Amino acid sequence: MIIKGGTVITPFEKKCDTNVICDGDRITSVGGNSSDKDVFDATGLFVLPGLVDIHTHGGFGGDYMDATEESFDKALAFQSQNGITSVLATSMTAPVEEIEAMLDMTRKYMKRADTPTRVVGAHLEGPYISYKKKGAQPEAFLRVPERDGYDFILKNKDIIKDVTIATELDGAIDMVKELTDCGIMVSCAHDDGREDTIKPAIDAGLRHCTHWYCAMSTANIVDGVRSVGMMETALIDPRVTIELIADNHHIIPALQRLAYQSKGPLGMCVVSDCLRAAGLEAGDNIYTLGSDDGVPHYFKITNGLARLLDGTFAGSVQPVSQMIKNLVNDGRIPLEDAVCAASYSPAKIIGMDNEIGSIRQGNKADFCIMDKELNVVATIKDGKVVYKK
Ligand SMILES: [Zn+2]
CATH class of the missing domain: 3.20.20.140 (Metal-dependent hydrolases)
Incomplete structure (x- = not known):
């Protein structure tokens, strides 16, 4: 899965317009690109750790x-x-x-x-x-x-x-x-x-x-x-x-x-x-x-x-x-x-x-996606969307 174009809060850093690349249930990179067809478009949204x-x-x-x-x-x-x-x-x-x-x-x-x-x-x-x-x-x-x-x-x-x-x-x-x-x-x-x-x-x-x-x-x-x-x-x-x-x-x-x-x-x-x-x-x-x-x-x-x-x-x-x-x-x-x-x-x-709580390579692919008013719009766990508003 690729979570595309969001404002990522790792939470140690805030990175604008950044992709998060996942493979199965793990994060493989913060930034970069991928040809993965499974895309979650996070443009205009915050991407937080689960x-x-x-x-x-x-x-x-x-x-x-x-x-x-x-x-x-x-x-x-x-x-x-x-x-x-x-x-x-x-x-x-x-x-x-x-x-x-x-x-x-x-x-x-x-x-x-x-x-x-x-x-x-x-x-x-x-x-x-x-x-x-x-x-x-x-x-x-x-x-x-x-x-x-x-x-x-x-x-x-x-x-x-x-x-x-x-x-x-x-x-x-x-x-x-x-x-x-x-x-x-x-x-x-x-x-x-x-x-x-x-x-x-x-x-x-x-x-x-x-x-x-x-x-x-x-x-x-x-x-x-x-x-x-x-x-x-x-x-x-x-x-x-x-x-x-x-x-x-x-x-x-x-x-x-x-x-x-x-x-x-x-x-x-x-x-x-x-x-x-x-x-x-x-x-x-x-x-x-x-x-x-x-x-x-x-x-x-x-x-x-x-x-x-x-x-x-x-x-x-x-x-x-x-x-x-x-x-x-x-x-x-x-x-x-x-x-x-x-x-x-x-x-x-x-x-x-070492497993959960931050967006970094190797951690579980868990995310809380929020809009700019800080309302939850989607939840991703183990690289799968488990909730979408
Ligand atoms: Zn209690």
Whole structure:
């Protein structure tokens, strides 16, 4: 395939009127020409790397926690229609059997080449998180590492790329070390930690901050002494990267700038944290967070934002492609850096930047094609058009 004449954002460079040549599922050159008959005309359009979302729960009515092919297909179709070509299927706090069912289905989908968006692994959001900062996560299934064990994570270490925990729980630091040694990235959020647990956790290998600024510890005064929480530590410690739900609700433009000025485009990534309602009409519909067996948790969409029925912010309903637009138009962040935060940075954070996340020779032939207003007009995965508006 040849993607002809677009403005290519690699994202390290912006190249006008440039062809991208692909052979099968790989990029063979950026620039040059080819006699290939399979031409995608990108004249007047932006050619971005296929976007990568490392924190997403679902879309088009499906939630990965449903652990069914129908729900995986719906969620991946939503991502695909929004320029996203790789995702980490993300769980939520739930009984271990339900998380294991979700992991089994994730494993099945990781082997499939025919999906419109590639599943590159799983992200476990909980259940080892704080009662105080649980946000929209159901309290009944919260666990403590030392008391409850986490063999089910170690058993699935080949597919789990990211586990979000709270550092102050008993046994958390040992857990960080053990998971890091297994090659699993450990992240922090939904925590109520202080410096005395956060710093040791980072020293033990914790490297990422899940949905920065949302449901996490922050600087306050305990026993007459002020100390920082994860929110500040994530900004100042260069070992830690951060996620932004840059939907202009969870992370408003001023916070987008604060994050960007602190971390730069390589220290941050955008994530959708989007729920099953993403891509559906809002209306008065009530949706289930996670799977609907066990203890259901309900939310609805008001003013473009998912909230539990008591008003608590739940996830977003925006894809990361929309967040590029938000960063550029509202956060005043340069286009190349906004694209980087939705492609190369998340790929690098999960250690897959040699395969996905940038337009360079040898990488997967994955692209998000946008018009000049930054709307997605086509998605190309493995050198095949999987969505066209
Ligand atoms: Zn989430």
